[in-house]
Amino acid sequence: MSELTPPRAKLLTLLADGECHSGEQLGKALSMSRMAVSKHIQVLKSFGLAISSVSGKGYQLAAPLQLLDETVLRQALKPNRVEVIPVIESTNAHWMALLDQLNKGDICVAECQTAGRGRRGRVWISPFGGQLIMSMYWQLEQGMAAAMGLSLVVGIAITETLTDLGFTGVRLKWPNDLYLEGRKLAGILVEMAGTAGGPCHLVIGIGLNLLLPKAEQARISQPWAELAELGPVIDRNQLLIALSQGLQRSLQQFERSGMASFREQWNRLDYFNGKPVMVQLGERSISGIARGIDEQGALLLESEHGVQRFVGGEVSLRGQKSG
Numbered sequence: 001m002s003e004l005t006p007p008r009a010k011l012l013t014l015l016a017d018g019e020c021h022s023g024e025q026l027g028k029a030l031s032m033s034r035m036a037v038s039k040h041i042q043v044l045k046s047f048g049l050a051i052s053s054v055s056g057k058g059y060q061l062a063a064p065l066q067l068l069d070e071t072v073l074r075q076a077l078k079p080n081r082v083e084v085i086p087v088i089e090s091t092n093a094h095w096m097a098l099l100d101q102l103n104k105g106d107i108c109v110a111e112c113q114t115a116g117r118g119r120r121g122r123v124w125i126s127p128f129g130g131q132l133i134m135s136m137y138w139q140l141e142q143g144m145a146a147a148m149g150l151s152l153v154v155g156i157a158i159t160e161t162l163t164d165l166g167f168t169g170v171r172l173k174w175p176n177d178l179y180l181e182g183r184k185l186a187g188i189l190v191e192m193a194g195t196a197g198g199p200c201h202l203v204i205g206i207g208l209n210l211l212l213p214k215a216e217q218a219r220i221s222q223p224w225a226e227l228a229e230l231g232p233v234i235d236r237n238q239l240l241i242a243l244s245q246g247l248q249r250s251l252q253q254f255e256r257s258g259m260a261s262f263r264e265q266w267n268r269l270d271y272f273n274g275k276p277v278m279v280q281l282g283e284r285s286i287s288g289i290a291r292g293i294d295e296q297g298a299l300l301l302e303s304e305h306g307v308q309r310f311v312g313g314e315v316s317l318r319g320q321k322s323g
Helices: 006-015 023-030 034-046 070-077 091-096 150-164 236-257 259-269
Strands: 051-054 058-061 082-084 107-110 131-140 170-173 177-180 183-194 200-209 276-281 284-293 299-303 306-310 315-319
Touching (some): 006 023, 006 034, 091 200, 150 200, 150 236, 170 259, 276 299
Antiparallel strands (some): 051 058, 107 131, 276 315
16 A cells, blocks of 8 residues: 655645645655655546646646644543544554454544445445545443444534535434435445443544545546535644544443434435435335434334334435325
């Protein structure tokens, strides 16, 4: 796996303003040849960065890029641990390997994931700087059974934080997606570890599309959306801070009062509530009308068999046209 080495990080810092920089200027600043600059540019492109070569002028990012600042994040979120790894295989996998060293609210963030994962093992495309990529550690003393519905709480926390920041119109899809006008804006992956009778260790992964490079858009196999459609993302660091703080508040409420206290919020934000849907259970599918969730966070489906409830696992929800 290619890494964001110090010379590449400095090169990216020089390009981040979105202006055109000649290979000669970049070489002087980095104390390397123009050929070496060109090789580093190719590696940066492999991370999903849209860097164009302008004949006779040099190199230019398609849009200015504000890089994540570990110092700013640590200051705002202390005493929590904040680890910024610009290029990583998976923030979730990294945090899962460090469970015994983490405290509630500790986060790992990245600019780019090379092996990002979604629900049920799907590939998650994570171009450099195009998303907010974060994994948070949490612990539930009551054990794994107490975690039922937690991904729904995470979705509510993200959606309401975005709304507070002026990004309105985001809705939820059971159990772990954020939607914008019927297209996927963000995904949530909650991974658990623990033993019978012991606490439940959780790593909560979030991938939120901010502004995706055109070259990366074609790699996504489902309808997608980006936060930039709702307004400019002026400060990625402040966005991450707000989401981290909002998520911690919601998780603390979840610990105190459980899923039932979030039911009304979810049903209000549920994109499919009252709409025709299809629930996929392995090879079997059931059609009906989505009726939100119950107090445990189970999906409610009204069909010819009455109102049925479904929990996570291998259940897949799909919208379908009425009539």
